[in-house]
Each structure stands twice: as structure tokens, then as C-alpha cells.
Amino acid sequence: MSWEDGSEDRAESRRRILERAAQARYDLQRGWKIYRRSLLAVAGLLMVISISTVSIFADDIAVEHPGRNLQDTRDVWHIDYEPRKAAPFSEECDTRNQKVSLTNLRRWDANATNALSPVKIAEDNSFYEDILVVTEFKEVVDRNGNSISIDLVYLDPTNNSYFWIADELMENNSVTQIKLIYKFENEEMHHWWMPEGYDVCIFGTNDEGQDLFSKILYGSRVSLTIGFTVATLTVIIGTIIGSISGYFGGRVDEVIMRITDIFFAVPGLILALAFVAALQAIDNLAIPLALAILPLILMLIVPFRSAIISVLMPGSEDTLSRIEPAALLAVGLGAVLLLPLGLYGIWEGLFETSDTRTWRLFFSFIVISVFAGLLTLDNRMTKNFSIEGFSERALNTLNWKNPYRYLTLRTAIIFFAAIILFSWSDDTDNQIVIIDNFDRLWKIQIALVFTGWPGYARLIRGQVLYVKEMTFVEAAKSVGAPSGRIMFRHILPNAWAPLLVAFTLDIGGTILSASGLSFIGLGAEPGAAEWGKLVSDGRSHFPQDYWLVLFPGLAIAYTTLGFNLLGDGLRDVVDPKNRR
Amino acid sequence: MKTSEFIVRRIILLIPVMIGVTVFTFAIAQIIPADPAAILCGERCGLVDPVTGKTMLELQRERLGLDEPVVEQFRLYLVNLAEGDWGDSTTYNRPTSEVVRDAAPVTLEMALFALLMAYPIGITLGILSAVWQDQVFDHISRFLAIAFVSLPIFWLAMMLQLIFGTGPDVGGICDPIFGTEGGCLPIYGRHDTALTYPDRTSSLCDTAISGIACYPSWYPSGGTGFHLVDSWFVTDEALANIHPDYSSNSKLFNDTLVHLVLPSFTLGIASAGSLLRYMRASLLEVMNEDYVRTARAKGLSESRVIIVHACRNALVPILTILGFSIGGAIGGAVLTESIFAFYGMGNVAVDAIINLDYSVLMGVTLITAIIFLMSNLIVDILYGVVDPRVRLE
Numbered sequence: 001m002s003w004e005d006g007s008e009d010r011a012e013s014r015r016r017i018l019e020r021a022a023q024a025r026y027d028l029q030r031g032w033k034i035y036r037r038s039l040l041a042v043a044g045l046l047m048v049i050s051i052s053t054v055s056i057f058a059d060d061i062a063v064e065h066p067g068r069n070l071q072d073t074r075d076v077w078h079i080d081y082e083p084r085k086a087a088p089f090s091e092e093c094d095t096r097n098q099k100v101s102l103t104n105l106r107r108w109d110a111n112a113t114n115a116l117s118p119v120k121i122a123e124d125n126s127f128y129e130d131i132l133v134v135t136e137f138k139e140v141v142d143r144n145g146n147s148i149s150i151d152l153v154y155l156d157p158t159n160n161s162y163f164w165i166a167d168e169l170m171e172n173n174s175v176t177q178i179k180l181i182y183k184f185e186n187e188e189m190h191h192w193w194m195p196e197g198y199d200v201c202i203f204g205t206n207d208e209g210q211d212l213f214s215k216i217l218y219g220s221r222v223s224l225t226i227g228f229t230v231a232t233l234t235v236i237i238g239t240i241i242g243s244i245s246g247y248f249g250g251r252v253d254e255v256i257m258r259i260t261d262i263f264f265a266v267p268g269l270i271l272a273l274a275f276v277a278a279l280q281a282i283d284n285l286a287i288p289l290a291l292a293i294l295p296l297i298l299m300l301i302v303p304f305r306s307a308i309i310s311v312l313m314p315g316s317e318d319t320l321s322r323i324e325p326a327a328l329l330a331v332g333l334g335a336v337l338l339l340p341l342g343l344y345g346i347w348e349g350l351f352e353t354s355d356t357r358t359w360r361l362f363f364s365f366i367v368i369s370v371f372a373g374l375l376t377l378d379n380r381m382t383k384n385f386s387i388e389g390f391s392e393r394a395l396n397t398l399n400w401k402n403p404y405r406y407l408t409l410r411t412a413i414i415f416f417a418a419i420i421l422f423s424w425s426d427d428t429d430n431q432i433v434i435i436d437n438f439d440r441l442w443k444i445q446i447a448l449v450f451t452g453w454p455g456y457a458r459l460i461r462g463q464v465l466y467v468k469e470m471t472f473v474e475a476a477k478s479v480g481a482p483s484g485r486i487m488f489r490h491i492l493p494n495a496w497a498p499l500l501v502a503f504t505l506d507i508g509g510t511i512l513s514a515s516g517l518s519f520i521g522l523g524a525e526p527g528a529a530e531w532g533k534l535v536s537d538g539r540s541h542f543p544q545d546y547w548l549v550l551f552p553g554l555a556i557a558y559t560t561l562g563f564n565l566l567g568d569g570l571r572d573v574v575d576p577k578n579r580r
Numbered sequence: 581m582k583t584s585e586f587i588v589r590r591i592i593l594l595i596p597v598m599i600g601v602t603v604f605t606f607a608i609a610q611i612i613p614a615d616p617a618a619i620l621c622g623e624r625c626g627l628v629d630p631v632t633g634k635t636m637l638e639l640q641r642e643r644l645g646l647d648e649p650v651v652e653q654f655r656l657y658l659v660n661l662a663e664g665d666w667g668d669s670t671t672y673n674r675p676t677s678e679v680v681r682d683a684a685p686v687t688l689e690m691a692l693f694a695l696l697m698a699y700p701i702g703i704t705l706g707i708l709s710a711v712w713q714d715q716v717f718d719h720i721s722r723f724l725a726i727a728f729v730s731l732p733i734f735w736l737a738m739m740l741q742l743i744f745g746t747g748p749d750v751g752g753i754c755d756p757i758f759g760t761e762g763g764c765l766p767i768y769g770r771h772d773t774a775l776t777y778p779d780r781t782s783s784l785c786d787t788a789i790s791g792i793a794c795y796p797s798w799y800p801s802g803g804t805g806f807h808l809v810d811s812w813f814v815t816d817e818a819l820a821n822i823h824p825d826y827s828s829n830s831k832l833f834n835d836t837l838v839h840l841v842l843p844s845f846t847l848g849i850a851s852a853g854s855l856l857r858y859m860r861a862s863l864l865e866v867m868n869e870d871y872v873r874t875a876r877a878k879g880l881s882e883s884r885v886i887i888v889h890a891c892r893n894a895l896v897p898i899l900t901i902l903g904f905s906i907g908g909a910i911g912g913a914v915l916t917e918s919i920f921a922f923y924g925m926g927n928v929a930v931d932a933i934i935n936l937d938y939s940v941l942m943g944v945t946l947i948t949a950i951i952f953l954m955s956n957l958i959v960d961i962l963y964g965v966v967d968p969r970v971r972l973e
Contacts, residue, residue: 040723262600265949267911270929274608274945277933281613512732516915519734520930535735539919543742543750553735560730568726 031573038572044565051559055220062214088204088547096132098180100163102170111165112156115184132184133160143177153180204547206537212548216555218529223559226445226514227507233449235503238456239492245457246464247487253461260454268451269513275447276522284438441524444517448510459502463495470494497574501567508563515556531556586964594953601949602661605942606654612938617641619670619936661946667939671931676943679928682780684947685805686770686924687917690847691909693808693840698848698855698905703898705852706859711886713864721856728853734915737846741767741919744842766839768921770807775823775835778814779803784821794818807836843920847912851905858901863894899963903956910948 035041054061100113115132134155140148152169156162169175203212245256263271467473468491476486515532517523524530526537531552538548617640618625625637632639641647645656660667666676709721745767746752754764771777778785778794780802785794795803795813803810811833819827826832866872867890875889876882914926925944932940 040719040726258596258600261597262604264907265597265601265953266604266945267907267948267952269911269914270945270948273914273929273933274605274941277936277941278608278611280936281611508730512730515732516734519732519915520918522933532732532734535732535738539738542738543746546742546751549735549738549742553732553739556732556735557727557730560732561727564726564730 034573035569038569040565041569041572044562044567044569047558047562048566051220051562052224054217055224058217058221062211062217087545088551089202096180096182096184098182099177100165100180101177102165103176105165106170111167111170113163113165115161115163115182131161134163134182134184135160136183138181138183139179141179141181142175143179148175148178153178203551204545206548207541207545212534212551215529215534216531216552219531219534219552219555220559222441222524222528222530223511223515223556226441226448227511227559227563230445230448230452230510230514231503231506233445234452234456234506235499237449238453239460239499241453242457242460243464243487243492246461247468247483247491256457257461260457263451263454269516271451272444272447272513272517273520273522275450276443276517279443279446282438282443285442439525440522441530444514444523447517448513452506452510455506456499456502459498460495463498464491467491467494501571501574504563504567504570508560508567511556511563512560583965587961590957590960590964594957597953598949601946602658603654605945606657608945609938609942610650612936612941615646616670616938617644617646620644620668666943666946669932669937669940671935671937671940676939679940680925680943680947682805683923683925683928683944684951686922687910687913687926688951689806689808690840690843690913690917690922690924691906694844694847694909695851695902695905696848697844698852701848702852702855703859703895706856707863707886707891709856709860710863710867718860722860725853725856725860728849728856731849733846733850733912734919736849737843737916737919740842740846765842767842770836770839770922772823772826772835772839775826777807777832778818778822779805779807779810784818790821792817792821808833808840811836843916843922846916847909850912851908854905855898855901858898859894862897863890866890866894869893896963896967899959899966903952903959906955907948907952910951 035045096115098115105111105113115134116129137150137153137155140150140153142148148169152166154164154166156164163180165178169178201211201213203216205211206215241256245253266274473486473490476490481490514523515530515535518530518532519536521536524533526533534552535549535556538545538552542549617637621636621640625635625640627636628634629636629639634642645653648656664677666680668674669676669679672679705721705724709718712718742751743753744765745754745763747762748755752763754760755762758764766772776782776784782794784790784792785802787793793815795801795810795815795818799813803813812829814829814832819829819832822832826835863886867886871893872885872890875885880889910925913922913924914929916922917924917926918930925948928940929944931937932944
């Protein structure tokens, strides 16, 4: 068979793809028609879109980095920034207090100093200070709080960032330190999207003088990431476990459902608390290389299973008669490739000689390519065990122009899994480091996944039980389709709708629980721009400085509400009652 | 199936789950990176006992059974649990069972009172929403239902504190309306700070010290921990001694009640939201039933049809949510308790995690599981009684 021979196949495939696309477009249009009927749902969608946009463009919208360091330890100029807690919409954020030690100035024999911002952290973690342009002096106070004439400190006429301190003040030894209070041209605090002249911190600042608005903006990144990660992982785990439970039923189902019962018996938050505590000793998440490759190998066994069975158990007559050279070849190759894994010593030995990551990647790539090549032969190998025309078939398989030959779903999954796993792999100890810095945020995420999957498992189990009884599944079974195919091709595509709704609602729920855990003090590190943490940081100033609690909490409520409204709207769309 | 048989069957079904929960808590305690023996002996760990020649650490490990294999440790744990020995708390220096016994009623009282507030709100709104389906009220209440479950409970708690518990200079609304000073509802604690409530922790009720019996002889000594109930049984003798302002049972009760309003309302809001949705859906379903049509055809008034015929049947499925809402409320209590300074299971659990007090953590997880399973069991049984069809399954 050559490239030309496949033209009919390709045309058929193209036709089917186009048909699918048209159907999908029609479904989407119909869904949108139902969706937009509800004003609340549309509002929810807008809320989700807005918060996602904000998190993507946080760098541009925010006025400062949320992790700004406000400690100035240098004492050359001894600029002691006094953080000013500012109320929302006050213009306090335009004024700076700057302490200047005259003793130091005298020692350095200088009588001028710069108007400087507090020390900040740049993106590369280095420290820097901005030089501020002063617009107006408000007050000059000595260290005892006595007001000094403003005339004794003046701005350099050529440079608005430079204060000159009059000789009279410099020579007065009783004044050792002055405090300058001035307004500055607050470009850093100016939001480009606000009209000129409105340089206010709209959500106020905290007791360290950090702009709350910026912190909340950056917090949206943390929350959305947690929401999506946790919801995705729980969906995947829950779907796998739930579909196994529903499809196979019987004892497997019984055991899985009893396990979910245990999870449901303890309130989620307390379970998550306990699990976070248990995770405390772990500082990175790594699995041995061998363990990661095992699933790939297991997947490979599937196509060869009949061949393997016939070799291992040559008792039954009809399997015995099917032992063909090709099957033996396949098993032999499989054994050769499996052996290194089975015998860990050899596996290690292989990698000792090629210790660098590049080598390992290269070697793995070759191994995977061989696996993938074999995979593509699987159907014919298992159905028609003949060595005749084998080389021709093998060559045809390698015809890269013919996508329908080798781009099976399974190959793609194996390839992607391998690529992801090896991009995680570390140079040390032959292990795959999945999460390098397993910090407290990761811990609450893992804890939430751990507590969340039973819900999905039950949901998908119910769906599978329902779909399983339908006639098209019967039909697939009667033509002898393997269970994996029935599961993925027939049952799951018909059971995803409630899952989508649950997924959307779960993002909101996860954001709530994660911020709750952060609030207790188990999540984000102190001072981090995480909404729950911001609320708990604001607690010590509550209720006087209510804004430190109000705004981060509003952000949580807004995001959660958005996802919940979205999920509710989707529920209407996928509701069978609305399918017309 | 007879009702008694149904109940027995439900109880038997609980046993594997309970065993699973103990396995689970035990596993968590095994993973927690703290060595309880090292915490118990503290600085004296290195000291050598002259008699046995072992260090204090080794002795402690022996005492706690940490030398044994894991399976043996688990057996020991189960045996001890059955005997009522839940281990010793390293943070409170008390037996865990006592810590849990003192904390559980606090949370439970709060959670139950929260449901008491949530149910009327949720059900009423749900009924009205269903009656006025697709009208403005329905849209508003459906939005409220979603909004209620979207609010972060710890934030809501603080906002309610701000609104009801502070003066107008900060943001409170009470003072101009009710003429109070500094807010109309207390925002911290279970009681007035001036009052020493007569319960187990109070020295007043220690008969050996004060010579006063706080509760009648037939009542549990030191009270049940449910102050709403306890308040009515405090003896006059004790009342005379606690505080001049709280000289009667009703005043004591009122104080407890007032302090419960905000925490419980906060906790109940989320339950009210989900209740509203379920009630609405359930009622809408019932409204299409034949018997409702029959009732209407008989010429009964619409309100009678809804209240007597539809609601009674719509309320039956709502029962099932009761069990879950208790679990949800206990989970939420973890967050609200620290804000309202209630020393219940939530605060205890958080303390236990911060101090890696593994036996308290196990105890709290276990007790919440027991409470949750029991409430579900009761709900199941009630459901079986109310709706006989369930028993036929």
C-alpha cells in the first residue's frame, strides 16, 4: 500500500472531520442560544472573562509588584521609609515621608540628598530604588516632632529629585534627623487607565504601604491557577476511578464506593486540614523514573496481550495454533525492552553511562519511537499473525506522510505522556521531579484534589451506569469492541455534560476552600498576594482598617460567583429538557 | 421491610465506613512528621533513666507503643479508642477525649442553631421562588441562592461583625437605628466577657473548691456543653455567684443566644442558599403531579394547594440535605470559630495542625466523622419513616 492507495481513506476522513466540525458548530450555536436566555448566566460569563483578563494583564494594570520589599537596611542616606496606611480613594499614596539623618550627611560631608522610593524587588530579584520627582513640600519636622521652616530645605532648581539642606540647618548640631513630607509625581502609582489627576490608591494601602489593589490583581493569578489545577486534576482522577467503578461494577464498584463513603464521612475542610498536616514533611514531589515508565509499558502490553497469553499459557489449543513468528517477535522485542525495567540494576546501569539529561532524553526518545512503531503494527499483528509482507508493512508504517497510519489516539497519549514526564525529569537520582518546589500552595492544592475526587467519582459512576444500559453500548459490545474502546468512544462522550457543569462549579468551590485554608494560615506564605492570606493579614487591623478585609474578600466572592453563575448557565444548556 | 429492620440494616452499613475512617485517621497520623514521643518528653529526651539505662525518648516511645510494628500499633489504637483512651494532647496537656468532649458541643450548638436559622429562610424563599416561577422575585432569589454559596464564609463573618458589631464611625449600622452603642450584636466569644459561665472549665462549678452545685444532681455534672440548654438548668445558688447582671436563667439564655446569632447566621447562609435551590426544584416537580392537579380541580384555594398538598410532599426530599448541611456547617465552623473566638472543634483542629498535635487531630477527624455519620443515619431513618417507599429498596 502506498500513499496514493490511501486517498480514499483520507477523503473519507476529511469528510468526517468536516461533518464533525459542522455538528460542533451547530451544537455550540444552539447551546449559546439557550445560555444567553439567562441574564445571570451571561453576567457570570462576563465575570469569569473579566477576572481572567485581569489576571493575564495584571502586570500592566497593577501599579507595583506585590512582593515589594519595604525594608531599607542601607544607612548611607538613612532613608527610613515610614509606611503610610492609606484609606481607599485617599490621595495619601502620593505623599512620602522620608527621614534624613543629618549626622550621616555631615559625616559624608554632603548637604543634598535624593528623593527615593522604598527599596523594591525587580523581576530578577535584585533590589532597586526609584528616584522620585518631588512636586511639593508639605512639611519638615525634626526628630522631636518640631516643625522646621520649609525654607531650610529646598529643591534643586535644575533637578526636582534633589533636596538641598540649608547650611543653617546643617550647622545646627542639635538637629540630628529631619523628616521630609512631600508630594511626588506619582507615576508609579498612576493607573494608565484612570483619568489624569486621579493618582489615588483605589483600594488603599496596607500597614506596610503596599498598594492593596495591585496585590489583589496579582492574587487573581494565584486563585485562578489553583482553581483550574485542582479542578482539572480532580476531574481526571475522579473520571478514571468513577468510570472504572461504573463500568466494571461488582466487587470493584463496591470497594471504590466504600472508599468514597469514608471520604464523605469527614467534612471536606477538616479532611483537607488533616491532609495538609500530613504533607508537611514533603518538600518536593518526585517519583522514581521506573515508576513513571511503568504505565507506558503497561499500555503497550494491551496490543500484545493475546500474543503474550499464547506464549505464557500455551495450554489452550486455539491460542497455541496462533503462535506465529510475528507474535514471537513482538513478545521478544517487548521482553527485551521490558527487561531493563524489570531488573532495576540494568536500568540503572544503562543510565549511569549516559548520565546527562540530554542523553537520557535522546535514549528515551529512541525507546519511545520503537514502541510507537510497534504500536502501529498492533492491529494487524494481533489479527493476522503472519510474517509475510512484514517488512513492507513496517515500511509503510514509517511513511510519515500518511497520518492515518500512525497517529492513533494511544500513540498520541503515549507520546505526550512521555514528553511531559521527561521534561520533568531531573538530573539526580534517576527520578522524575514532578513538582520541584513543593511549597504550601502546592500542599493545599494536593489536599484539595485528594478530598475532591470522590465527588466526581460518584457523579461519573452514575452517568456511566446510566449510559451503559443504552442500546448503542449493547451494539458495540455485541460486535466485540474491547472495554477500553467502549469506555472512551461510546460511554464517556455521552456522559461528559454533568461533568462539565461540576467542573465549572468546582473551580469556584476550590477558590473558596483554598482561600479558606490560606486564611487559617496553611496556604500561602505570610505577605503573599493571595486573597485568603490578604484577608487574614488584614484581620489584625480589623475593624478599623476594614478595607484590608473588604476588598480581597470581595475579589474572592466575585470570582466564585462568576464561576458558579457560569456553571449554573451551563447546567441549563446541557439539561436534556432543553435539547430540542 | 419493617422499620426496625431498616434501621438495623442502616446501622450495620455504617460499620465498614467507621472502620475505614479509623484506618484513615491512623494513616494520617503515621504520615505526620512529628514524633509524639519527642514532643512529650521535650527537653528531657536525652536524659538517661538510671534504672533501665534507657533515654527518656526511648521510654516514651515504649509507653506510646511506637516501637511496635504498624499493624500492632493500629490494633492498640483501636483497642484504646474502644476503651475511651483517645491519646494525650501535647498542646493542651490533657487527654484528647476531654479536649474533644469540651469542643464538640460548642461546634455542634453553633451548627445546629445555624441550620435552625437557615431552614426557614431557605425553604420560604424556595417556596416563593417556585410559586412565582420566572418572575422577578424568582430571578432575584435564584441569584441569592448562588451568591450565598459563593461568599467566603470567613469574610462574611468579618463583614457581619463590621455591620452589626461596630459603631457608625467604623461602618456599623446598628447605632442610629437601635440607639445602641458600639453595635447591637456581640462579635466575640460565647458569653459576655464579664461573665464566668458555669461550666466544666469554671472553678465555680468545682464543688470541692466552691461548695456550690451548678446543676441539679440528675444533670450531667458541669453541664452538657450546649449552653442554650444548660442555661435553663443552672441552679439559683450558682446564679447568685456568677454575675449580678445575669441573675436568672433566662438572662443567661439570652446572653448565649445573642452571642450565637452572628456566628450561626454566617454558617447558615451557605446552607440556606443550597436549600433554596433544592426546595424550588422539588416544589416545581411536585406541582406537576396528578394529586396537585386533582386538588386544584376540587376548587381548593391556590394557597391551600401549595401549602398543604404540594409543600408537604416537596419537603420530603429536602430531608436528605439535612445530613449534608450538618457536615457542611461543621466544616465551615473551622473558619468561623477563630473569627468569633469560639473554642470549638474548628479552633482545636487548627491548633492541632499548627502544633502537629497528632492525637487531637485524629480525635477531631474521628468525632466529626461520627457526628456526620450519625446525623446522616438519623436523616435516613426519618426518611424511611416519612417515605415508606425508601424502605422497599
